[in-house]
Amino acid sequence: MAKKVIKRSWAEPFKIKVVEPIKMTTREHREKEIKIAGYNTFLLKSEDVYIDLLTDSGTNAMSDRQWAGMMVGDEAYAGSRNFYHLWDNVKKYYGMPYFVPTHQGRAAEHIISKILIKDGDFVPGNMYFTTTRLHQELAGATFVDVIIDEAHNPKSEHPFKGNIDLEKLKNLIEKVGAKKIPYVSVAGPVNMAGGQPFSMENLKEVHKLCSEHKIKLWFDATRATENAYFIKEREAGYKEKSIAEILKEICSYFEGIWVSAKKDLMVNIGGILATKNKKVFEKARNMVVVYEGLHTYGGLAGRDMEAMAIGLEEMVEYDNIRARIGQVEYFGKELDKYGVPYVRPIGGHAIFLDAKRFLSHLTQDQFPAQTLAAEIYIDSGVRGMERGIVSAGRDPKTGKERYPKLELVRLTFPRRVYTQAHIDVAVESIATVYQNRKNITGLKMIYEPEYLRFFQGRFEKL
Numbered sequence: 001m002a003k004k005v006i007k008r009s010w011a012e013p014f015k016i017k018v019v020e021p022i023k024m025t026t027r028e029h030r031e032k033e034i035k036i037a038g039y040n041t042f043l044l045k046s047e048d049v050y051i052d053l054l055t056d057s058g059t060n061a062m063s064d065r066q067w068a069g070m071m072v073g074d075e076a077y078a079g080s081r082n083f084y085h086l087w088d089n090v091k092k093y094y095g096m097p098y099f100v101p102t103h104q105g106r107a108a109e110h111i112i113s114k115i116l117i118k119d120g121d122f123v124p125g126n127m128y129f130t131t132t133r134l135h136q137e138l139a140g141a142t143f144v145d146v147i148i149d150e151a152h153n154p155k156s157e158h159p160f161k162g163n164i165d166l167e168k169l170k171n172l173i174e175k176v177g178a179k180k181i182p183y184v185s186v187a188g189p190v191n192m193a194g195g196q197p198f199s200m201e202n203l204k205e206v207h208k209l210c211s212e213h214k215i216k217l218w219f220d221a222t223r224a225t226e227n228a229y230f231i232k233e234r235e236a237g238y239k240e241k242s243i244a245e246i247l248k249e250i251c252s253y254f255e256g257i258w259v260s261a262k263k264d265l266m267v268n269i270g271g272i273l274a275t276k277n278k279k280v281f282e283k284a285r286n287m288v289v290v291y292e293g294l295h296t297y298g299g300l301a302g303r304d305m306e307a308m309a310i311g312l313e314e315m316v317e318y319d320n321i322r323a324r325i326g327q328v329e330y331f332g333k334e335l336d337k338y339g340v341p342y343v344r345p346i347g348g349h350a351i352f353l354d355a356k357r358f359l360s361h362l363t364q365d366q367f368p369a370q371t372l373a374a375e376i377y378i379d380s381g382v383r384g385m386e387r388g389i390v391s392a393g394r395d396p397k398t399g400k401e402r403y404p405k406l407e408l409v410r411l412t413f414p415r416r417v418y419t420q421a422h423i424d425v426a427v428e429s430i431a432t433v434y435q436n437r438k439n440i441t442g443l444k445m446i447y448e449p450e451y452l453r454f455f456q457g458r459f460e461k462l
């Protein structure tokens with residue numbers, strides 16, 4: 001008898017018009033290349049990579065509308081019409097009246113950190129992000145992690161692991177005083193926690209507490225539509241709301257946002273700094289001409305701003321986000337068949353392998369996640385990224401290693417780029433490495449740059 005249909009599958013809401021060939025290399029070649037790259041997947045040449053799950057940053061496939069937009073770039077030095085299109089959409093989708101474009105997210109982080117932070121300040125946040133914390137520290141602040149404890153536990157199934165722990169935040173306010181806290185830095189979903197969202201309920205509570213102490217909230221809205229998707233799926237009262245409505249409500253609790261447009265907006269380059277505060281905006285508009293370019297292009301070409309403007313319209317389409325997060329879910333569920341440990345629940349943009357459990361025979365000083373990312377590359381040419389002790393770096397005051405609880409390898413999905421067949425190949429490779437895990441030895445660091453060492457650090461096999 002024929003199998004009974006019990007569910008209807010979803011599919012991507014697009015078809016493929018342009019393709020870019022990729023090539024499979026031999027294991028021997030990959031062993032040589034990863035050694036040359038100092039066992040750092042950031043230092044590989046992309047032509048030696050088969051399936052590139054390093055990041056979803058600037059690696060997304062633009063739509064035909066976005067490519068058409070590139071052709072109507074107005075490359076005037078000042079007052080490009082694409083800037084005004086982008087500004088209109090920043091107001092429409094984030095609800096922020098004032099806006100400065102930047103060449104990417106960290107440029108916006110640099111500017112806003114310099115404007116808001118004074119030497120000796122404290123910036124609480126829902127787990128650190130590498131570039132965000134660095135700019136906060138370089139501006140003179142100490143970052144304080146106030147995320148809920150569950151976020152540091154890869155096995156916890158808490159649906160909103162991006163939530164802020166109100167007690168931790170209250171304690172910090174009591175300890176250092178509200179005047180020493182220029183803003184609370186909120187990201188969602190939280191990248192380093194495994195793409196985990198915060199809930200609207202938690203955001204409202206944080207906003208209430210901060211309002212009582214006259215502390216502002218600033219939002220890293222880099223993947224905000226994914227947070228909005230999880231609120232729609234998991235939080236009571238939001239099922240019938242659109243992604244655009246939820247995003248607007250989230251932003252309403254913030255004084256301002258910064259965005260790496262290379263993610264949600266599905267462009268190759270771009271950043272956004274937007275706010276409701278006119279004074280902050282005026283300072284940002286003045287600083288952008290020092291570091292980025294005139295305030296109507298901020299280090300971007302007119303065509304880039306047009307692709308961003310159109311990306312803002314596409315990023316809130318439910319079917320797009322459903323398909324994107326659906327890919328990550330599919331990947332996780334396939335890994336379950338082989339018992340591969342990864343951060344639960346499945347997050348927004350990536351699967352984060354739990355390297356501490358995967359390579360439980362290695363100590364954290366032997367860089368398990370760095371080792372695992374290299375081993376997966378050697379096995380199949382699939383490229384992921386370390387998100388553990390190397391990414392966490394050293395405490396800037398003591399110079400000591402930070403030893404994060406999470407020691408992860410991130411396998412990230414560029415939007416609209418790979419198919420289910422690519423996922424199957426990646427899963428089989430990870431499962432193969434898992435089955436051979438006992439034979440894997442760790443690494444030692446032989447070159448350590450001062451800032452963001454995960455990008456350029458080099459390692460040798462122990």
Ligand code: PM9
Nearest residue numbers: 055057104105106129131191220222260262
């Ligand atoms: N994120 C990512 O791969 C690219 C650089 S770090 C490997 O996840 C957040 C939440 C990000 C982010 C970049 C930035 C910086 C800010 N916030 O890369 O400078 O995930 O555009 O943005 C990366 P830019």
